[in-house]
Amino acid sequence: MKTIDFLRGRGAGAIDPAERDVLEARLSPPKSIAPRHTLVRRGQMVEFSTLLLDGLVGRYLEDRSGDRQLVALHVAGDFLDLHAFPLRHLDHDVVTLTQATVVTIEHAALEQITEKQPHLTRLLWYSTLLDAAIHREWIFRLGRLDGKGRVAHFMAETALRLALVGRCTAQQFELPITQSDIADACGLTNVHVSRVLRSLRMSGVLEVVGSMVTIRDQQRLWHLAEFDPHYLYLSNDISI
Protein backbone atom coordinates (compact mmCIF):
# COMPACT_ATOMS: atom_id res chain seq x y z
CA MET A 1 0.00 0.00 0.00
CA LYS A 2 1.17 3.45 -0.97
CA THR A 3 2.33 5.63 1.88
CA ILE A 4 -0.31 8.13 2.86
CA ASP A 5 0.16 11.74 1.81
CA PHE A 6 -0.47 13.13 5.30
CA LEU A 7 1.54 16.36 5.77
CA ARG A 8 3.39 15.82 2.53
CA GLY A 9 5.28 18.96 1.49
CA ARG A 10 4.63 20.82 4.73
CA GLY A 11 7.22 22.65 6.75
CA ALA A 12 6.63 20.80 10.02
CA GLY A 13 9.49 18.87 11.50
CA ALA A 14 8.97 15.84 9.32
CA ILE A 15 6.94 12.94 10.51
CA ASP A 16 9.53 10.21 11.03
CA PRO A 17 9.13 6.68 9.71
CA ALA A 18 8.52 5.17 13.15
CA GLU A 19 5.74 7.66 13.81
CA ARG A 20 4.29 7.08 10.40
CA ASP A 21 4.20 3.36 11.21
CA VAL A 22 2.46 4.05 14.52
CA LEU A 23 -0.16 6.05 12.69
CA GLU A 24 -0.58 3.68 9.76
CA ALA A 25 -0.83 0.64 12.02
CA ARG A 26 -3.96 2.11 13.54
CA LEU A 27 -5.69 3.00 10.30
CA SER A 28 -8.66 1.04 9.02
CA PRO A 29 -8.54 -0.57 5.57
CA PRO A 30 -9.27 1.90 2.78
CA LYS A 31 -12.89 2.42 1.93
CA SER A 32 -14.43 3.93 -1.19
CA ILE A 33 -17.21 6.50 -0.81
CA ALA A 34 -19.68 7.71 -3.43
CA PRO A 35 -19.81 11.37 -4.46
CA ARG A 36 -22.15 13.69 -2.53
CA HIS A 37 -22.22 11.40 0.46
CA THR A 38 -22.35 12.93 3.93
CA LEU A 39 -19.57 11.49 6.07
CA VAL A 40 -20.24 13.45 9.25
CA ARG A 41 -23.24 15.49 10.14
CA ARG A 42 -23.16 18.61 12.26
CA GLY A 43 -23.66 17.84 15.94
CA GLN A 44 -23.24 14.11 15.53
CA MET A 45 -20.93 12.50 18.10
CA VAL A 46 -18.04 10.84 16.31
CA GLU A 47 -15.80 8.06 17.55
CA PHE A 48 -13.22 8.12 14.78
CA SER A 49 -11.58 10.50 12.38
CA THR A 50 -11.13 10.16 8.65
CA LEU A 51 -8.06 10.62 6.51
CA LEU A 52 -8.58 11.27 2.81
CA LEU A 53 -6.45 9.15 0.45
CA ASP A 54 -8.03 10.30 -2.77
CA GLY A 55 -10.87 12.48 -4.05
CA LEU A 56 -12.31 15.79 -2.93
CA VAL A 57 -14.30 16.43 0.23
CA GLY A 58 -16.01 19.59 1.44
CA ARG A 59 -16.99 20.94 4.82
CA TYR A 60 -20.22 22.94 4.85
CA LEU A 61 -22.19 25.33 6.95
CA GLU A 62 -25.82 25.75 5.98
CA ASP A 63 -27.91 28.89 6.07
CA ARG A 64 -31.58 29.05 6.94
CA SER A 65 -32.75 28.58 3.39
CA GLY A 66 -30.58 25.49 3.01
CA ASP A 67 -27.90 27.14 0.89
CA ARG A 68 -24.47 25.85 1.69
CA GLN A 69 -21.30 27.74 2.38
CA LEU A 70 -18.23 25.64 1.74
CA VAL A 71 -15.83 26.38 4.60
CA ALA A 72 -13.09 23.97 3.55
CA LEU A 73 -12.10 21.84 0.61
CA HIS A 74 -9.98 18.77 1.29
CA VAL A 75 -7.56 16.96 -0.97
CA ALA A 76 -5.60 13.72 -0.63
CA GLY A 77 -3.51 13.64 2.52
CA ASP A 78 -5.88 15.80 4.56
CA PHE A 79 -7.55 14.69 7.75
CA LEU A 80 -11.22 15.55 7.24
CA ASP A 81 -12.35 15.75 10.80
CA LEU A 82 -9.39 15.43 13.10
CA HIS A 83 -11.00 18.46 14.74
CA ALA A 84 -13.68 16.14 16.00
CA PHE A 85 -11.19 14.35 18.23
CA PRO A 86 -10.71 17.17 20.74
CA LEU A 87 -14.11 18.71 19.99
CA ARG A 88 -16.13 15.44 20.24
CA HIS A 89 -18.61 16.64 17.61
CA LEU A 90 -18.48 19.04 14.70
CA ASP A 91 -20.20 22.33 14.03
CA HIS A 92 -20.49 21.57 10.30
CA ASP A 93 -21.15 18.80 7.77
CA VAL A 94 -18.45 16.82 5.97
CA VAL A 95 -19.50 15.72 2.48
CA THR A 96 -17.71 14.04 -0.42
CA LEU A 97 -17.71 16.06 -3.62
CA THR A 98 -16.31 13.28 -5.79
CA GLN A 99 -15.72 9.59 -5.41
CA ALA A 100 -13.34 9.35 -2.47
CA THR A 101 -11.08 6.85 -0.78
CA VAL A 102 -10.67 7.17 2.95
CA VAL A 103 -9.23 5.42 5.97
CA THR A 104 -10.33 5.98 9.53
CA ILE A 105 -8.68 5.98 12.92
CA GLU A 106 -10.51 5.47 16.22
CA HIS A 107 -10.47 8.33 18.66
CA ALA A 108 -9.37 5.81 21.28
CA ALA A 109 -6.25 5.23 19.19
CA LEU A 110 -5.67 8.96 18.87
CA GLU A 111 -6.01 9.30 22.61
CA GLN A 112 -3.32 6.64 23.06
CA ILE A 113 -1.10 8.59 20.71
CA THR A 114 -1.55 11.75 22.76
CA GLU A 115 -0.58 9.75 25.87
CA LYS A 116 2.51 8.11 24.42
CA GLN A 117 3.71 10.11 21.43
CA PRO A 118 3.98 13.80 22.19
CA HIS A 119 5.83 14.65 19.00
CA LEU A 120 3.32 12.87 16.80
CA THR A 121 0.58 14.57 18.78
CA ARG A 122 2.07 17.95 17.97
CA LEU A 123 2.11 16.99 14.29
CA LEU A 124 -1.57 16.07 14.42
CA TRP A 125 -2.27 19.33 16.19
CA TYR A 126 -0.19 21.10 13.56
CA SER A 127 -2.28 19.64 10.77
CA THR A 128 -5.48 21.02 12.31
CA LEU A 129 -3.80 24.42 12.53
CA LEU A 130 -3.03 24.30 8.84
CA ASP A 131 -6.77 23.94 8.33
CA ALA A 132 -7.25 27.02 10.50
CA ALA A 133 -4.67 28.98 8.50
CA ILE A 134 -6.55 28.09 5.34
CA HIS A 135 -9.81 29.16 6.99
CA ARG A 136 -8.25 32.55 7.69
CA GLU A 137 -7.20 32.93 4.09
CA TRP A 138 -10.73 32.10 3.02
CA ILE A 139 -11.98 34.89 5.29
CA PHE A 140 -9.56 37.19 3.50
CA ARG A 141 -10.75 35.93 0.13
CA LEU A 142 -14.38 36.65 0.93
CA GLY A 143 -13.80 39.88 2.79
CA ARG A 144 -11.33 41.61 0.53
CA LEU A 145 -11.60 40.26 -3.02
CA ASP A 146 -14.21 40.69 -5.73
CA GLY A 147 -15.64 37.79 -7.72
CA LYS A 148 -12.75 37.48 -10.11
CA GLY A 149 -10.20 37.65 -7.30
CA ARG A 150 -12.08 35.09 -5.24
CA VAL A 151 -12.24 32.51 -7.99
CA ALA A 152 -8.61 33.19 -8.90
CA HIS A 153 -7.63 32.71 -5.27
CA PHE A 154 -9.59 29.51 -4.99
CA MET A 155 -7.91 28.12 -8.08
CA ALA A 156 -4.42 29.22 -7.05
CA GLU A 157 -4.78 27.59 -3.66
CA THR A 158 -6.31 24.42 -4.98
CA ALA A 159 -3.66 24.01 -7.68
CA LEU A 160 -0.90 24.34 -5.13
CA ARG A 161 -2.43 21.97 -2.62
CA LEU A 162 -3.04 19.40 -5.33
CA ALA A 163 0.52 19.85 -6.60
CA LEU A 164 1.83 18.99 -3.14
CA VAL A 165 0.27 15.57 -3.34
CA GLY A 166 1.14 14.96 -6.97
CA ARG A 167 -2.26 15.81 -8.42
CA CYS A 168 -1.35 18.93 -10.36
CA THR A 169 1.41 18.90 -12.93
CA ALA A 170 2.33 21.38 -15.65
CA GLN A 171 -0.25 23.80 -14.27
CA GLN A 172 -3.09 21.40 -14.97
CA PHE A 173 -5.38 19.60 -12.58
CA GLU A 174 -8.63 17.69 -12.49
CA LEU A 175 -11.33 19.49 -10.55
CA PRO A 176 -14.46 17.40 -11.03
CA ILE A 177 -16.82 19.77 -9.25
CA THR A 178 -19.55 22.05 -10.57
CA GLN A 179 -19.62 25.81 -10.90
CA SER A 180 -22.17 25.77 -8.09
CA ASP A 181 -19.55 24.17 -5.85
CA ILE A 182 -17.11 26.93 -6.72
CA ALA A 183 -19.87 29.42 -6.00
CA ASP A 184 -20.44 27.80 -2.58
CA ALA A 185 -16.76 28.22 -1.83
CA CYS A 186 -16.48 31.79 -3.06
CA GLY A 187 -19.70 33.27 -1.73
CA LEU A 188 -21.03 33.87 -5.24
CA THR A 189 -23.89 32.53 -7.34
CA ASN A 190 -23.29 29.86 -9.95
CA VAL A 191 -24.37 32.37 -12.58
CA HIS A 192 -21.68 34.79 -11.56
CA VAL A 193 -19.03 32.07 -11.39
CA SER A 194 -19.83 31.28 -14.99
CA ARG A 195 -19.24 34.92 -15.95
CA VAL A 196 -16.05 35.12 -13.91
CA LEU A 197 -14.63 31.99 -15.50
CA ARG A 198 -15.40 33.37 -18.93
CA SER A 199 -13.59 36.56 -18.02
CA LEU A 200 -10.57 34.62 -16.75
CA ARG A 201 -10.55 32.57 -19.93
CA MET A 202 -10.88 35.66 -22.17
CA SER A 203 -8.00 37.38 -20.44
CA GLY A 204 -5.80 34.30 -20.83
CA VAL A 205 -5.37 33.63 -17.12
CA LEU A 206 -7.07 30.31 -16.65
CA GLU A 207 -9.08 27.85 -18.65
CA VAL A 208 -11.61 25.26 -17.55
CA VAL A 209 -12.53 22.57 -20.04
CA GLY A 210 -14.82 19.95 -18.61
CA SER A 211 -13.26 19.14 -15.27
CA MET A 212 -9.72 19.99 -16.34
CA VAL A 213 -8.36 23.30 -15.12
CA THR A 214 -5.36 24.79 -16.89
CA ILE A 215 -3.53 27.77 -15.47
CA ARG A 216 -2.29 29.76 -18.45
CA ASP A 217 -0.66 32.63 -16.59
CA GLN A 218 0.17 31.90 -12.99
CA GLN A 219 1.68 35.29 -12.36
CA ARG A 220 -1.47 37.12 -13.32
CA LEU A 221 -3.61 34.57 -11.50
CA TRP A 222 -1.66 35.15 -8.29
CA HIS A 223 -1.77 38.89 -8.79
CA LEU A 224 -5.55 38.93 -9.26
CA ALA A 225 -5.92 36.72 -6.20
CA GLU A 226 -3.38 38.66 -4.12
CA PHE A 227 -2.10 35.15 -3.54
CA ASP A 228 0.87 34.41 -1.33
CA PRO A 229 1.37 30.75 -0.37
CA HIS A 230 2.97 31.64 2.95
CA TYR A 231 -0.14 30.49 4.80
CA LEU A 232 0.20 26.94 3.49
CA TYR A 233 3.40 26.45 5.48
CA LEU A 234 5.20 24.66 2.68
CA SER A 235 8.57 23.11 3.32
CA ASN A 236 11.49 25.05 1.91
CA ASP A 237 12.30 22.46 -0.72
CA ILE A 238 8.96 22.82 -2.44
CA SER A 239 9.28 24.73 -5.68
CA ILE A 240 6.12 26.25 -6.95
Place this chain on the structure above:
Amino acid sequence: MKTIDFLRGRGAGAIDPAERDVLEARLSPPKSIAPRHTLVRRGQMVEFSTLLLDGLVGRYLEDRSGDRQLVALHVAGDFLDLHAFPLRHLDHDVVTLTQATVVTIEHAALEQITEKQPHLTRLLWYSTLLDAAIHREWIFRLGRLDGKGRVAHFMAETALRLALVGRCTAQQFELPITQSDIADACGLTNVHVSRVLRSLRMSGVLEVVGSMVTIRDQQRLWHLAEFDPHYLYLSNDISI
Protein backbone atom coordinates in the same frame (compact mmCIF):
# COMPACT_ATOMS: atom_id res chain seq x y z
CA MET B 1 -4.49 37.11 41.40
CA LYS B 2 -7.78 36.36 39.76
CA THR B 3 -8.03 33.00 38.07
CA ILE B 4 -7.59 33.31 34.34
CA ASP B 5 -10.67 32.99 32.15
CA PHE B 6 -9.11 30.41 29.83
CA LEU B 7 -11.84 28.07 28.48
CA ARG B 8 -14.41 29.54 30.83
CA GLY B 9 -17.90 28.46 29.85
CA ARG B 10 -16.76 25.96 27.25
CA GLY B 11 -17.98 22.41 26.88
CA ALA B 12 -14.58 20.74 27.11
CA GLY B 13 -14.01 18.28 29.90
CA ALA B 14 -13.20 20.96 32.41
CA ILE B 15 -9.66 21.97 33.11
CA ASP B 16 -9.03 20.61 36.58
CA PRO B 17 -7.47 22.69 39.37
CA ALA B 18 -4.17 20.80 39.26
CA GLU B 19 -3.86 21.42 35.53
CA ARG B 20 -4.78 25.02 35.99
CA ASP B 21 -1.99 25.32 38.52
CA VAL B 22 0.48 23.72 36.11
CA LEU B 23 -0.47 26.26 33.51
CA GLU B 24 -0.58 29.28 35.79
CA ALA B 25 2.76 28.42 37.36
CA ARG B 26 4.39 28.84 33.98
CA LEU B 27 2.79 32.16 33.08
CA SER B 28 4.75 35.40 33.12
CA PRO B 29 3.59 38.31 35.28
CA PRO B 30 0.77 40.32 33.67
CA LYS B 31 1.79 43.05 31.32
CA SER B 32 -0.20 46.01 30.02
CA ILE B 33 -0.09 46.84 26.33
CA ALA B 34 -1.15 50.04 24.59
CA PRO B 35 -3.95 50.07 21.99
CA ARG B 36 -3.00 49.52 18.34
CA HIS B 37 0.22 47.81 19.26
CA THR B 38 1.45 44.88 17.16
CA LEU B 39 2.17 41.90 19.38
CA VAL B 40 3.25 39.44 16.68
CA ARG B 41 4.08 40.16 13.10
CA ARG B 42 3.43 37.75 10.26
CA GLY B 43 6.36 35.46 9.60
CA GLN B 44 8.18 36.36 12.79
CA MET B 45 9.53 33.37 14.76
CA VAL B 46 7.95 33.34 18.19
CA GLU B 47 9.27 31.68 21.33
CA PHE B 48 6.24 32.18 23.55
CA SER B 49 2.47 32.43 23.34
CA THR B 50 0.22 35.08 24.80
CA LEU B 51 -2.94 34.73 26.85
CA LEU B 52 -5.29 37.70 26.99
CA LEU B 53 -6.50 38.67 30.46
CA ASP B 54 -8.35 41.81 29.47
CA GLY B 55 -8.98 44.02 26.45
CA LEU B 56 -9.58 43.28 22.77
CA VAL B 57 -7.05 41.97 20.30
CA GLY B 58 -7.38 41.36 16.58
CA ARG B 59 -5.67 39.08 14.10
CA TYR B 60 -5.22 40.58 10.64
CA LEU B 61 -4.39 39.65 7.10
CA GLU B 62 -3.37 42.51 4.86
CA ASP B 63 -4.14 42.98 1.20
CA ARG B 64 -1.83 44.54 -1.34
CA SER B 65 -3.10 48.06 -0.78
CA GLY B 66 -2.55 47.74 2.96
CA ASP B 67 -6.21 47.31 3.86
CA ARG B 68 -6.71 44.89 6.68
CA GLN B 69 -9.07 42.00 6.99
CA LEU B 70 -9.76 41.08 10.57
CA VAL B 71 -9.72 37.27 10.74
CA ALA B 72 -10.29 36.96 14.47
CA LEU B 73 -11.26 39.08 17.44
CA HIS B 74 -10.07 37.97 20.85
CA VAL B 75 -11.56 38.63 24.25
CA ALA B 76 -10.39 37.91 27.79
CA GLY B 77 -9.52 34.26 28.32
CA ASP B 78 -8.39 33.67 24.74
CA PHE B 79 -4.95 32.52 23.77
CA LEU B 80 -3.89 34.96 21.05
CA ASP B 81 -1.27 32.91 19.31
CA LEU B 82 -1.22 29.43 20.73
CA HIS B 83 -1.27 28.47 17.06
CA ALA B 84 2.30 29.70 16.87
CA PHE B 85 3.44 26.90 19.15
CA PRO B 86 2.98 24.04 16.66
CA LEU B 87 3.34 26.35 13.65
CA ARG B 88 6.53 28.15 14.85
CA HIS B 89 5.50 31.37 13.13
CA LEU B 90 2.21 32.96 12.12
CA ASP B 91 0.68 33.76 8.77
CA HIS B 92 -0.96 36.94 10.12
CA ASP B 93 -0.43 39.89 12.47
CA VAL B 94 -1.70 40.08 16.05
CA VAL B 95 -2.60 43.61 17.13
CA THR B 96 -4.23 45.10 20.21
CA LEU B 97 -7.40 47.06 19.51
CA THR B 98 -7.71 48.48 23.00
CA GLN B 99 -5.53 48.69 26.06
CA ALA B 100 -4.85 45.06 26.92
CA THR B 101 -3.46 42.97 29.75
CA VAL B 102 -1.62 39.80 28.80
CA VAL B 103 0.51 37.06 30.24
CA THR B 104 2.90 34.88 28.23
CA ILE B 105 4.08 31.30 28.36
CA GLU B 106 7.30 30.05 26.82
CA HIS B 107 7.01 27.51 24.05
CA ALA B 108 9.56 25.42 25.94
CA ALA B 109 7.05 25.23 28.79
CA LEU B 110 4.28 24.26 26.40
CA GLU B 111 6.50 21.56 24.98
CA GLN B 112 7.02 20.19 28.48
CA ILE B 113 3.26 20.16 28.95
CA THR B 114 2.81 18.15 25.77
CA GLU B 115 5.40 15.66 27.07
CA LYS B 116 3.92 15.24 30.54
CA GLN B 117 0.29 16.34 30.51
CA PRO B 118 -1.65 14.73 27.67
CA HIS B 119 -5.04 15.82 28.97
CA LEU B 120 -3.99 19.44 29.36
CA THR B 121 -2.41 19.22 25.91
CA ARG B 122 -5.74 18.15 24.47
CA LEU B 123 -7.38 21.14 26.16
CA LEU B 124 -4.86 23.50 24.61
CA TRP B 125 -5.43 21.82 21.27
CA TYR B 126 -9.17 22.14 21.85
CA SER B 127 -8.86 25.87 22.41
CA THR B 128 -7.13 26.34 19.05
CA LEU B 129 -9.94 24.35 17.44
CA LEU B 130 -12.49 26.72 18.93
CA ASP B 131 -10.65 29.48 17.07
CA ALA B 132 -10.97 27.42 13.90
CA ALA B 133 -14.70 26.90 14.48
CA ILE B 134 -15.09 30.65 14.83
CA HIS B 135 -13.09 31.14 11.63
CA ARG B 136 -15.54 28.88 9.84
CA GLU B 137 -18.47 30.88 11.09
CA TRP B 138 -16.79 34.05 9.87
CA ILE B 139 -16.49 32.44 6.44
CA PHE B 140 -20.21 31.79 6.60
CA ARG B 141 -20.85 35.37 7.71
CA LEU B 142 -18.95 36.80 4.78
CA GLY B 143 -20.09 34.30 2.20
CA ARG B 144 -23.79 34.11 2.95
CA LEU B 145 -24.96 37.27 4.72
CA ASP B 146 -25.52 40.82 3.52
CA GLY B 147 -24.19 43.87 5.34
CA LYS B 148 -26.94 43.99 7.93
CA GLY B 149 -26.65 40.27 8.62
CA ARG B 150 -22.88 40.45 8.90
CA VAL B 151 -22.88 43.23 11.46
CA ALA B 152 -25.70 41.53 13.36
CA HIS B 153 -23.74 38.28 13.38
CA PHE B 154 -20.59 40.01 14.55
CA MET B 155 -22.48 41.66 17.39
CA ALA B 156 -24.32 38.49 18.39
CA GLU B 157 -21.10 36.50 18.56
CA THR B 158 -19.17 39.19 20.38
CA ALA B 159 -21.90 39.71 22.96
CA LEU B 160 -22.01 36.02 23.72
CA ARG B 161 -18.25 35.58 23.96
CA LEU B 162 -18.00 38.60 26.24
CA ALA B 163 -20.87 37.28 28.35
CA LEU B 164 -18.94 34.04 28.91
CA VAL B 165 -16.19 35.96 30.63
CA GLY B 166 -18.44 38.34 32.52
CA ARG B 167 -18.06 41.32 30.21
CA CYS B 168 -21.61 41.49 28.91
CA THR B 169 -24.56 41.79 31.24
CA ALA B 170 -28.17 42.70 30.60
CA GLN B 171 -27.50 42.68 26.85
CA GLN B 172 -24.99 45.50 27.13
CA PHE B 173 -21.27 45.50 26.52
CA GLU B 174 -18.38 47.87 25.98
CA LEU B 175 -16.93 47.63 22.50
CA PRO B 176 -14.34 50.38 22.31
CA ILE B 177 -13.51 49.92 18.64
CA THR B 178 -14.29 52.06 15.61
CA GLN B 179 -16.74 51.47 12.79
CA SER B 180 -13.71 50.92 10.59
CA ASP B 181 -12.74 47.98 12.81
CA ILE B 182 -16.21 46.53 12.42
CA ALA B 183 -15.87 47.08 8.69
CA ASP B 184 -12.54 45.22 8.70
CA ALA B 185 -14.23 42.31 10.41
CA CYS B 186 -17.30 42.24 8.21
CA GLY B 187 -15.75 42.85 4.80
CA LEU B 188 -17.55 46.18 4.41
CA THR B 189 -16.51 49.83 4.23
CA ASN B 190 -16.75 52.05 7.29
CA VAL B 191 -19.30 54.13 5.38
CA HIS B 192 -21.56 51.16 4.93
CA VAL B 193 -21.16 50.05 8.54
CA SER B 194 -22.45 53.45 9.55
CA ARG B 195 -25.53 52.96 7.40
CA VAL B 196 -26.06 49.43 8.67
CA LEU B 197 -25.85 50.50 12.31
CA ARG B 198 -28.37 53.23 11.65
CA SER B 199 -30.68 50.70 10.10
CA LEU B 200 -30.28 48.33 13.07
CA ARG B 201 -30.96 51.21 15.44
CA MET B 202 -34.02 52.40 13.47
CA SER B 203 -35.51 48.92 13.47
CA GLY B 204 -34.99 48.60 17.23
CA VAL B 205 -32.59 45.68 17.06
CA LEU B 206 -29.39 47.13 18.41
CA GLU B 207 -28.06 50.45 19.57
CA VAL B 208 -24.51 51.76 19.73
CA VAL B 209 -23.90 54.85 21.84
CA GLY B 210 -20.26 55.77 22.09
CA SER B 211 -18.56 52.47 22.79
CA MET B 212 -21.54 50.92 24.55
CA VAL B 213 -23.53 48.38 22.56
CA THR B 214 -27.05 47.55 23.67
CA ILE B 215 -28.96 44.67 22.18
CA ARG B 216 -32.60 45.70 22.17
CA ASP B 217 -34.07 42.63 20.51
CA GLN B 218 -31.89 39.57 20.65
CA GLN B 219 -34.37 37.39 18.86
CA ARG B 220 -34.45 39.63 15.80
CA LEU B 221 -30.70 40.13 15.98
CA TRP B 222 -30.12 36.38 15.90
CA HIS B 223 -32.64 35.97 13.12
CA LEU B 224 -31.01 38.61 10.94
CA ALA B 225 -27.63 37.02 11.60
CA GLU B 226 -28.87 33.45 11.16
CA PHE B 227 -27.04 33.04 14.44
CA ASP B 228 -26.78 29.71 16.21
CA PRO B 229 -24.23 29.54 19.03
CA HIS B 230 -23.60 25.83 18.47
CA TYR B 231 -20.17 26.58 17.01
CA LEU B 232 -18.98 28.19 20.24
CA TYR B 233 -19.11 24.83 22.04
CA LEU B 234 -20.64 26.28 25.19
CA SER B 235 -21.05 24.10 28.24
CA ASN B 236 -24.56 22.92 28.87
CA ASP B 237 -25.00 25.03 31.97
CA ILE B 238 -24.53 28.29 30.13
CA SER B 239 -27.83 30.09 29.70
CA ILE B 240 -27.91 32.65 26.96
Place this chain on the structure above:
DNA sequence: CGTTCGATTGAATGTATTCAATGGATGTGG
Protein backbone atom coordinates in the same frame (compact mmCIF):
# COMPACT_ATOMS: atom_id res chain seq x y z
C1' DC C 1 -36.86 9.73 -26.32
C1' DG C 2 -37.65 12.51 -22.76
C1' DT C 3 -35.61 14.16 -18.46
C1' DT C 4 -32.26 16.13 -15.71
C1' DC C 5 -28.21 18.63 -14.72
C1' DG C 6 -24.80 21.97 -15.57
C1' DA C 7 -23.37 25.95 -18.10
C1' DT C 8 -24.41 30.13 -20.46
C1' DT C 9 -26.49 34.54 -21.62
C1' DG C 10 -29.60 38.78 -21.21
C1' DA C 11 -32.25 42.16 -18.68
C1' DA C 12 -33.69 44.25 -14.56
C1' DT C 13 -32.83 44.92 -9.84
C1' DG C 14 -30.47 45.50 -5.57
C1' DT C 15 -26.60 46.06 -2.60
C1' DA C 16 -22.38 48.08 -1.41
C1' DT C 17 -18.60 51.06 -2.90
C1' DT C 18 -16.34 55.22 -4.07
C1' DC C 19 -15.85 59.94 -3.84
C1' DA C 20 -16.78 64.05 -1.62
C1' DA C 21 -18.47 67.05 1.84
C1' DT C 22 -19.87 68.01 6.62
C1' DG C 23 -19.94 68.15 11.62
C1' DG C 24 -18.95 66.77 16.33
C1' DA C 25 -15.56 65.45 19.60
C1' DT C 26 -11.02 65.35 21.23
C1' DG C 27 -6.49 66.78 21.73
C1' DT C 28 -2.41 69.96 21.08
C1' DG C 29 0.31 73.91 20.76
C1' DG C 30 0.57 78.79 20.66
Place this chain on the structure above:
DNA sequence: CCACATCCATTGAATACATTCAATCGAACG
Protein backbone atom coordinates in the same frame (compact mmCIF):
# COMPACT_ATOMS: atom_id res chain seq x y z
C1' DC D 1 -8.25 79.95 26.25
C1' DC D 2 -8.53 79.90 21.54
C1' DA D 3 -7.02 78.13 16.90
C1' DC D 4 -6.06 74.35 14.45
C1' DA D 5 -5.60 69.63 13.35
C1' DT D 6 -7.16 64.98 13.69
C1' DC D 7 -10.22 61.24 14.14
C1' DC D 8 -14.64 59.26 13.74
C1' DA D 9 -19.26 59.19 12.18
C1' DT D 10 -22.65 60.61 8.93
C1' DT D 11 -24.90 61.73 4.62
C1' DG D 12 -25.62 62.30 -0.59
C1' DA D 13 -24.79 61.21 -5.40
C1' DA D 14 -22.84 58.46 -8.86
C1' DT D 15 -20.96 54.14 -9.97
C1' DA D 16 -19.66 49.29 -9.86
C1' DC D 17 -20.50 44.71 -8.80
C1' DA D 18 -23.24 40.80 -8.12
C1' DT D 19 -27.89 38.86 -7.81
C1' DT D 20 -32.30 37.40 -9.38
C1' DC D 21 -35.24 35.81 -12.76
C1' DA D 22 -35.88 33.75 -17.03
C1' DA D 23 -34.71 31.47 -21.16
C1' DT D 24 -31.73 28.50 -23.89
C1' DC D 25 -28.62 24.76 -24.95
C1' DG D 26 -25.80 20.66 -24.84
C1' DA D 27 -24.41 16.45 -22.68
C1' DA D 28 -25.30 12.58 -19.89
C1' DC D 29 -28.50 9.23 -18.26
C1' DG D 30 -32.12 6.01 -17.77
